[in-house]
Amino acid sequence: MAILNSVLRAITWWNGQTYGTQLFTARHGEKVGEDVQGNVYYHNADDSRRWVIYNGEIEGSRVPPDWSGWLQRTVQAPPAEKPLIHRAWEKPHQENLTASPALAYRPAGSMRQKAPLERSDYEAWTPE
Template sequence: MGILNSLLQAVTWWNGATLGTMLYTRRKGVKVGEDSQGNLFYHTADDSRRWVIFNGEAEASRVDADWHGWLHRTFNEVPSINPLPHKVWEKPHQENLTGTMMAYAPAGSIRAGGEPKNRSDYEAWSPE
């Protein structure tokens, strides 16, 4: 399975980096750092381009807020060298769970399980 996984990683964009991205990263990439999820961050020598190589599935919500700001040039300081101060009330990063079994399901939803509860604040429309 090792060869098959390597081949899949080389030709699919959602499973790590494509062959073109790997070659470009080897030729022109300068590694800047790594976030808590194992994603690798690079830029060119003249800092004209910045990019991330995901550790696993390419999901934008898996990039920490500090690194997101660096990628989009909100600030130029590298988060691994000069991390942003975090407030006590800030929660740790959580990936986007939409479309998974862990996604939020409000009370009364079919996905929440059980019987839908009767609502007294809603009256179904019926034509005359």
């Protein structure tokens, strides 16, 4: 299994950081901070590049708004140095769970419902 993970890591980006990213981060990356999910944020010496190493699944919606603003250069100071002010009415950040099994929409009568719906308005056709 370890060999398969090594091969996948060498040729795919969605199974964690690639060896190229790991090497680039080790040579040029300066750690800027970490978010509550364990994602680690880096930039190079002249701040011309900024990037994130995800802790777990690589999904852009897992980056909190504070860090997303820093990555996209909306704010210059990273949230680890100068945290953004959050209002009392703001909801905490939650990643996009649209297609996840927990929140996927299942309309009435869908085969993906936990228990099949009993229907009295439909009678299946059977050949004679």
